[in-house]
Amino acid sequence: MAFNSIEFLIFLPTVYLLYRLLNLRLQNVMLLAASYLFYGWWDERFLFLIVLSTAIDFSSGIMIDEGKLTRRDRAKASAWTLLSAIAFLGINWQAPEWAAKFQNTVGWQYCGYVLGLVIAGNALYPLLAKLPKQRRRGVFLFISMAANLGLLGFFKYCNFFIDSAESVITSMGMHATDFRLDIVLPVGISFYTFQTMSYTIDIYRGHLKPTHRFLDFALFVSFFPQLVAGPIERATHLLPSILHERRIDWEQSMRGCFLILMGLFKKIGVADSVAIAVNSVYLTQGDVTQLDIIVATVLFAVQIYCDFSGYSDIARGCSKIMGIELMTNFKLPYVSRTPSEFWTRWHISLSSWLRDYLYIPLGGNRGNKFMVYRNLSLTMLLGGLWHGAAWNFVLWGAYQGAILCIYRLLGIGVRRAGQEEIGITIKQRILGMLNMIFFFGVTCYGWLLFRAVSFEQIVGFTGQLLTDWGSSSMHLTMRKPTLAGMLGVLVLIVYELTEYNLKDTCFYKRFPVPIRAGLYALMIFIIFMGTSNAPVQFIYFQF
Amino acid sequence: MPPFNSSTSNFDSPNGEVKTGKSALICAAWLMLWILLWLAAMDIGINVLFPYPKAPDAQPSRLKQYFEYGRSTEGKIRYMVGDTNDNTASVSLAGWMDDSKTRPTTATKPDGTLIAVYGQSFTQHACNTWAKQNDSLTMRMILGPGAPLNHSYAMYLEDRDKHDAKVCVLGILASSLPYLDTIAGMTWSFERPYTFMFPKYTVVDGKLNVIDPTIHSMQQFRDTLNDPAKWQQLVSHVSEHDAFFDATTFNACMTDQSAIGRMLRRAWGQRHMQAMQAKYHTADGFNPQTGITDTARFLVVDWAKKVREDGRLPIVYVINDRGFADHLYQELGDTLKEYNIPFVSTHAYAPAADLANFQSDGHFVHAVDEITALKFEAIVQDALK
Numbered sequence: 001m002a003f004n005s006i007e008f009l010i011f012l013p014t015v016y017l018l019y020r021l022l023n024l025r026l027q028n029v030m031l032l033a034a035s036y037l038f039y040g041w042w043d044e045r046f047l048f049l050i051v052l053s054t055a056i057d058f059s060s061g062i063m064i065d066e067g068k069l070t071r072r073d074r075a076k077a078s079a080w081t082l083l084s085a086i087a088f089l090g091i092n093w094q095a096p097e098w099a100a101k102f103q104n105t106v107g108w109q110y111c112g113y114v115l116g117l118v119i120a121g122n123a124l125y126p127l128l129a130k131l132p133k134q135r136r137r138g139v140f141l142f143i144s145m146a147a148n149l150g151l152l153g154f155f156k157y158c159n160f161f162i163d164s165a166e167s168v169i170t171s172m173g174m175h176a177t178d179f180r181l182d183i184v185l186p187v188g189i190s191f192y193t194f195q196t197m198s199y200t201i202d203i204y205r206g207h208l209k210p211t212h213r214f215l216d217f218a219l220f221v222s223f224f225p226q227l228v229a230g231p232i233e234r235a236t237h238l239l240p241s242i243l244h245e246r247r248i249d250w251e252q253s254m255r256g257c258f259l260i261l262m263g264l265f266k267k268i269g270v271a272d273s274v275a276i277a278v279n280s281v282y283l284t285q286g287d288v289t290q291l292d293i294i295v296a297t298v299l300f301a302v303q304i305y306c307d308f309s310g311y312s313d314i315a316r317g318c319s320k321i322m323g324i325e326l327m328t329n330f331k332l333p334y335v336s337r338t339p340s341e342f343w344t345r346w347h348i349s350l351s352s353w354l355r356d357y358l359y360i361p362l363g364g365n366r367g368n369k370f371m372v373y374r375n376l377s378l379t380m381l382l383g384g385l386w387h388g389a390a391w392n393f394v395l396w397g398a399y400q401g402a403i404l405c406i407y408r409l410l411g412i413g414v415r416r417a418g419q420e421e422i423g424i425t426i427k428q429r430i431l432g433m434l435n436m437i438f439f440f441g442v443t444c445y446g447w448l449l450f451r452a453v454s455f456e457q458i459v460g461f462t463g464q465l466l467t468d469w470g471s472s473s474m475h476l477t478m479r480k481p482t483l484a485g486m487l488g489v490l491v492l493i494v495y496e497l498t499e500y501n502l503k504d505t506c507f508y509k510r511f512p513v514p515i516r517a518g519l520y521a522l523m524i525f526i527i528f529m530g531t532s533n534a535p536v537q538f539i540y541f542q543f
Numbered sequence: 544m545p546p547f548n549s550s551t552s553n554f555d556s557p558n559g560e561v562k563t564g565k566s567a568l569i570c571a572a573w574l575m576l577w578i579l580l581w582l583a584a585m586d587i588g589i590n591v592l593f594p595y596p597k598a599p600d601a602q603p604s605r606l607k608q609y610f611e612y613g614r615s616t617e618g619k620i621r622y623m624v625g626d627t628n629d630n631t632a633s634v635s636l637a638g639w640m641d642d643s644k645t646r647p648t649t650a651t652k653p654d655g656t657l658i659a660v661y662g663q664s665f666t667q668h669a670c671n672t673w674a675k676q677n678d679s680l681t682m683r684m685i686l687g688p689g690a691p692l693n694h695s696y697a698m699y700l701e702d703r704d705k706h707d708a709k710v711c712v713l714g715i716l717a718s719s720l721p722y723l724d725t726i727a728g729m730t731w732s733f734e735r736p737y738t739f740m741f742p743k744y745t746v747v748d749g750k751l752n753v754i755d756p757t758i759h760s761m762q763q764f765r766d767t768l769n770d771p772a773k774w775q776q777l778v779s780h781v782s783e784h785d786a787f788f789d790a791t792t793f794n795a796c797m798t799d800q801s802a803i804g805r806m807l808r809r810a811w812g813q814r815h816m817q818a819m820q821a822k823y824h825t826a827d828g829f830n831p832q833t834g835i836t837d838t839a840r841f842l843v844v845d846w847a848k849k850v851r852e853d854g855r856l857p858i859v860y861v862i863n864d865r866g867f868a869d870h871l872y873q874e875l876g877d878t879l880k881e882y883n884i885p886f887v888s889t890h891a892y893a894p895a896a897d898l899a900n901f902q903s904d905g906h907f908v909h910a911v912d913e914i915t916a917l918k919f920e921a922i923v924q925d926a927l928k
Contacts, residue, residue, distance in 0.1 A: 250567040286897030477898060483609055517577030524578070525585050528803055531810030532613070 001041035003314045004267050011038065012318060019322050024245050028219050031322075035224035039187070044088050046186035048114075049151055051084035054214075054221045057196045059121075060144040061203045061210035061217075064137045068129055076214040078118045085114035137204060144200035148193040155186055160389030188228030190386055194353055196221050199235040201357055208236050216242050223324075225315040229308070231329040231349035238326070246323030255506065259317030261523055266310030269526035270492055272533045273485025274299045274306075280479035282451050290468045292478045293461050297448045299481065301440075302489060304447065305333065308347070332500050334443070337435040338412055339404045342443065354383050376408070377401035387450075392458065396449040403442060484529035491522060582803065589802035599623045599632040610802050612734040613809030617795040619736050620729060624768055628761065638687025638694065638728060638739030640701055641760040646683045648706045655679040656923075659706055659855075661695035662686060662714025665862045668906060670712060673916035683708055687739050689732065691722035694741040696842045703853055710923055711850045714860040715839070715875070717867035717895075721823035723835045724786035726756045731787045731819075733812040738764055743784055745834060746841045754784045789815045828870040840878045847884040856926050858919060861888035863895045865905055885926070887918040 001007050015034045019027055040047050055077040062069055069077075090111045092104040131139060199220070202208040211217050220239050226232075281288050281296035288296075312329035319326045329349050336342035343351040355364075362375040377398070384397015424432070452458045481489075499507055508516055593607045599622060603611070611619075623632040636642065650657040658680055660670045667686055674680045683706055685698045692715050699711065721731075723744070728737030740756035757780055758764050767773040782788045792812040798804030823829060829836050843859060850857035859879055863871050869890035879886045893900040893911040900911050907915075 250570070253567075254571075280898060284896060284898045286894075286899035288898075479898075479903075483606075513574055514577050517574055518581050520574075521578045521581030521585065524582065525803070528806045528810075532806060532813050 001038050003311065004264065004272075007041065016321060027246075027322075028216055028242060031224070032215055032219045032222065035219065035222040035227060038224040039222065039227055040088075042187050043184070044093050046088075046189075048084050048088040049155075049186055049189070050192060050222050051080055051088075051218070052114075053148060053151065053193065053196050054218045055081045056147045057144050057200050057221070058210075058214055058217050060140040060200050062212065063128070063140040064200060064203050065210045067133065067136060069125065070212075073212060073214070074122060074125065078122060080214065080218070081114060081118055082111075085111045089114070141200055141204045145197060148197050152189055152193045155189055157385075157389045191230050191232055192221055192227060194232050194350075194386075195235075198232075198353065198357065199239075202235055208239075211239060211243065213243065223319070225318040226326055229311045229315070230347075231312055231315065231327050232353050233326060233349070238324070241324045248321070248323040252320050252323060256317045256320030258508075258520075259313045259320060261317075261520060261527075263310040263313030263315075263317060264527050265488065265523040266306035266313065266492070268530040268533070269484055269523070270488035270530070271303045271306035271310060273488060273530050274303050274481040276533065277479050277481045277485075278303055278451070282453060282457070287477075288464075289475055289477060290464050291476055293448070293464055295476060296478055297444050297451070300451050301334070301444050301447050302492075304450070305330070306488075306492070328505075332496055334440055335436055335496075335500050336443070337432060337439050338407050339400065339439075339442075340407065342439070343400075343404075350383065350386070354379050354386075358382060373405045373408070376404045380404060391455060392449055392452050395458070396446055399446050399449055403446075482530075482533055484526055484533065488526045488530065491526065495519075586802045590800075595622070599625060599630060599635075610805065613805030613807065613812065614799050615795045615808065616729050616733055616736045616793045618799040620738060620768065621795065623736075624738065624761075624765055626765070631761065631765075634688060634735065635738045636761055638690060638737060638741075639760050639764075640697065640739075640741065643760075646685070646706075647681050648683070650679075650681045652679055652681065655681055656710060657681045657683055657706060657708040658710045658712060659699075659702065659708035660684045660686070660712045660714070661690075661698050661702075662712070662860065663688060663690040663695075663716055663719065665716055665864070665906060666712060666714025666860055668909075669714075669860065669912045669915040669919070672909065672912040673919050676913070676916050677920060687741070688728065688737045689716065689719050689722075691716070691719040691725070691741075692839055692842055693723050693744050694739070696744070696846055697742045699846060699849070703849065708855060710856045710858060712858045712860055712919065713843070713846055714862060715843070715871065716862045716864060717871035718864050720829060720835055720839060720871060720874075721820060721833075722787070723838050724823075724833065725788075726754060726785050727781050730781065730785045730789070730793070731816070733792050733816065734809070740764070744838055744842060746838050751841065751845070787816075787819055791815070824867070824870070828868075829874055836874045839874060843875060843884070844878060844882050847882060856923065857884055858922055859884055859886040860915070860919075861886055861890075863888065863890040863893075865895050865898075865901055868895050885922045887915055887922070889915065 001011060011034070015030070018030050022030055036047055036050075039050065059069055059073070059077050062073060089107045090102075090104060092101050092107060095101045095104075128136065128139060199208070203210050217239075219242050220233075220235060223233075223238070223242070278296050278300045281292045282300070309330035312326075316326045316328070327349055329347060331345040331348070333342055333346040336345055359375055359379040362378060363371050364375060365372055378401070380401030381394065381397045384393045384395070384400065387393040387396070448461055449458055452461065499505060504510075508519055511519070589610050593604075593610050595607060595611050596603050614622075620635070623635045625631045628636060647657060656679060658670065658673075660666055660682055663686055667684055670682050670684065674682050685695075685702055687694045687698075690698075692713075695713055695715070699713070725731055726743045727740045738761070740758050742756060743754040745752045745754075758767060758777065767777050778793070782790070789812070792808060792815060798808060823833050823835060831837070847857040847859070859875070861872050861875055861879075863869050869888070872888040872890045875886075876888065878884075889895075889907070889911065892914050893907060900907060902908055
């Protein structure tokens with residue numbers, strides 16, 4: 001189910017009403033059921049992966065910290081795994097007739113494998129529980145990592161690596177296509193696997209105590225607002241909100257509703273409205289001009305920002321109205337002047353995850369300069385690969401690593417999001433703005449790598465940008481964004497510049513009610529205008 | 544990637560505004576009231592600032608058009624169709640089976656050739672270009688806006704005895720192929736409805752089944768539109784036999800008076816059309832389960848057979864327009880070759896994925912029409928040998 005669908009328009013108020021009527025325990029059960037329904041709307045089979053990941057991390061977390069699982073805990077994890085296998089793999093919900101729903105030979109075969117896995121896990125448990133503490137902690141951390149990265153690797157990267165190794169496979173006298181697997185990428189797998197991995201790592205590091213409440217932990221893994229495209233929450237933050245009584249006040253509700261409105265405005269009013277122009281350049285097989293490439297890439301910068309931050313806003317808004325706070329994922333990223341500032345403003349939940357669980361363990365800023373550059377490059381390269389199983393994402397990651405290193409090497413800028421600019425002169429301000437514009441250009445080239453559909457397109461577009469400076473290249477052949485898109489971009493720029501200058505994310509609350517209502521009405525109006533665009537799937541769903 | 548500045552929180556800080564119970568409800572109601580007032584003001588403002596011109600054939604600005612796209616089909620038709628042809632939009636007069644137009648019945652130049660053309664604007668552009676390249680040609684064009692194959696086929700049956708053309712061109716547009724399942728232009732051209740109607744054909748047990756549109760001319764349509772009982776009958780007939788009919792977008796109602804209502808209907812209309820298109824066509828090609836591909840092949844073969852029976856040369860123009868790759872060619876190519884029907888398919892020289900081949904309104908650029916015209920000429924020259 002997508003946030004910009006008619007189904008969600010019915011789903012959210014229903015969930016909210018039920019939520020307000022129930023007590024904490026039932027609220028969590030209802031939210032879990034709602035989250036599974038939300039996810040299963042795409043493909044119920046992949047719910048099994050979520051339950052499997054939940055069961056493994058639930059058990060691993062307890063084993064890392066406490067060294068033993070009670071029978072009850074083991075029974076819960078085993079039963080949920082088996083029941084989910086039956087419900088999501090065994091039964092074919094797509095079959096038109098009831099009898100046919102149960103005649104799913106391949107599905108029941110998988111259920112058999114799952115039963116074997118559960119029996120093996122329970123049989124091995126006494127042996128593993130007897131391991132010395134340090135060894136046991138390491139083994140269960142490894143099990144958790146292997147399971148999550150294994151799922152991610154199999155479903156997301158298997159075909160990518162097979163295709164990438166095509167020349168090697170061909171040299172061995174075989175065809176790469178023979179090894180390709182007919183796999184569908186489960187929506188949001190990169191997000192929930194990273195979230196659950198942080199749970200076991202934090203327990204291993206002693207930052208967190210494991211929970212024995214399986215259903216609550218399952219809700220942490222699958223909480224519907226952020227399940228498929230983040231923010232990637234930390235258990236240290238989200239789990240307490242799930243386990244304990246929540247309060248909902250006026251302020252939270254109003255802010256939550258505003259975030260939902262802002263998210264829909266960004267997605268429907270802006271992102272979908274400029275998508276048509278971007279696609280007309282990046283999806284064409286014909287010639288485009290240099291100006292087409294520049295305008296389409298700048299519009300893509302707008303599109304991906306509005307698409308992704310719009311999703312995050314809606315996710316935060318939906319959680320907030322239920323009294324659950326999710327982290328801010330974006331903070332005006334295009335006002336950044338340096339790559340390090342950009343990464344404190346863009347997809348913050350991922351960049352901070354990579355920092356805490358990859359960059360710092362690699363050595364972080366410690367060691368000599370070479371080590372720091374290596375750590376930065378490797379982190380960004382893997383960050384790029386996290387986005388998708390394609391070489392352009394790897395290239396984008398490498399590019400981000402390279403510009404981080406170059407800016408660091410040149411000693412440019414250590415400013416971060418939220419850092420105050422007190423006592424700066426007009427000259428410094430102008431210089432800062434020029435830096436901002438220059439870095440926006442640098443960011444946009446990164447988006448060209450990200451959006452390109454092939455390596456040939458990257459080479460072709462880059463060549464055109466560098467060499468094609470004739471007057472003939474200075475006209476537009478691309479399709480124009482819709483009226484909603486142009487109006488939406490204008491409103492968004494004014495809104496974000498005001499937020500930036502006032503340094504207040506809730507600056508609109510300073511306005512009297514009639515003015516504030518005018519802003520909301522304008523956003524609603526632009527959403528209405530945008531509804532006539534072809535709905536576009538959220539870009540980050542593919543990751 | 545250094546850690547965040549500790550002063551930078553990644554969560555909204557609580558604000559001092561604390562309201563509970565009744566006061567919160569009053570605040571929410573007050574805010575909602577203001578939002579509704581603003582929306583109403585915007586709605587009225589748009590209706591005042593961008594009124595639609597009174598004359599049905601006037602060209603309103605793009606902004607005016609933008610806010611009118613979502614008016615119901617019936618609302619637009621009542622506006623476009625006047626009491627006489629003089630005060631009726633020209634697009635509404637186009638495509639009728641009985642349009643009382645005078646067309647050449649023989650070549651105007653001595654030793655010239657009359658070409659009878661059936662199709663839509665794509666075909667018209669290509670054949671006009673052909674006539675410019677070869678001034679011995681006279682074109683007899685029987686067209687409809689975005690006309691689907693069933694319209695063109697029916698038009699040939701109506702027209703076959705009325706001229707002495709030596710060559711007949713049948714233009715088939717990929718994006719119009721799904722409209723084989725329709726009987727009226729007004730069900731699939733929501734934003735600017737075409738009023739013309741045509742028969743619907745289906746192949747049942749190898750035979751052609753025909754559903755008559757019941758209305759064949761603008762005058763009949765006008766009379767029906769002005770008679771509520773007849774209009775209801777027509778709507779009922781269309782809803783029964785036209786797969787693209789949608790009551791929400793078709794029937795006029797109060798929301799026609801509101802700019803926001805029109806925008807929301809437009810959104811609904813777009814989604815309805817997308818859903819219908821998705822039923823008939825996907826990224827892999829046309830869906831054979833819908834039956835339109837079988838019908839299309841049957842009609843093409845039957846058309847060519849009839850044209851040959853009339854002693855004429857058939858040419859099929861396979862138009863693979865934007866968004867349809869070479870899917871129409873994939874459906875018809877083998878059949879055309881099997882029955883040795885001369886054809887020109889645009890996929891070979893104007894790929895649909897190349898934007899450079901298209902004007903902003905979706906038609907081919909002139910250079911493509913010139914190639915098409917040369918290919919038509921080559922087919923005719925080849926046949927004369």
